[in-house]
Amino acid sequence: MGITVIQIGGLYVLYIIGSLIQRLLHVPIPGSVIGMLLLFFLLMTGIVKEKWVARGANMLLSHLTLLFIPATVGVMDYVELFSGKGIWSVVVVVISTTIVMFFVGLIGQWAQTREQKRQMREVKGA
Template structure:
């Protein structure tokens, strides 16, 4: 029961950071989506250790576990724009494959770099 309450509070905290991003976008009339600004705010807080990871870790794990559900409305929405993709279906296949591969390679390199940095930090700290 406690884990559910903590997870809920952490998801609400993440939502509040999202709303801060929306607010920053509206106040400064930025062309960047508020959700991206909110992620950058969260990233900055985590990197600078002003915001401990444990404050949002449970909520993040919950959201990541249910991430595929968030893509269902987007997929249904894209289906309404079939006329845009008409005649270009074969072109989409290499684009999707290439973009997927790029994301996988970038993610792997980033994770390797972060793990290497963590191992090096542990070696120097001990």
């Protein structure tokens, strides 16, 4: 448990560094995403070992849904969106989300099958 907490602390430090970089460079990417790219870089170069962060990271990721709850509860201040004319904006969001999910999913699926076929051919050809 202690190790997990320390590792989460380490991830928090990377998040702070990411936010600082974001503020200094004025990039439109959130600090957390910069922190993620930073940790990815540190793992790739071997400066940070996988086991130094694994327990903390897995702890946070397995309860990611919990961390989103306070943000989603914020919808309560906009109840008027779900009644009267506001509902149409929700309809728009739902339709548009479905379209994105469908197209991106389809392109992803198509790309993966194509790539796998190509690799199979290469194996046969070799």
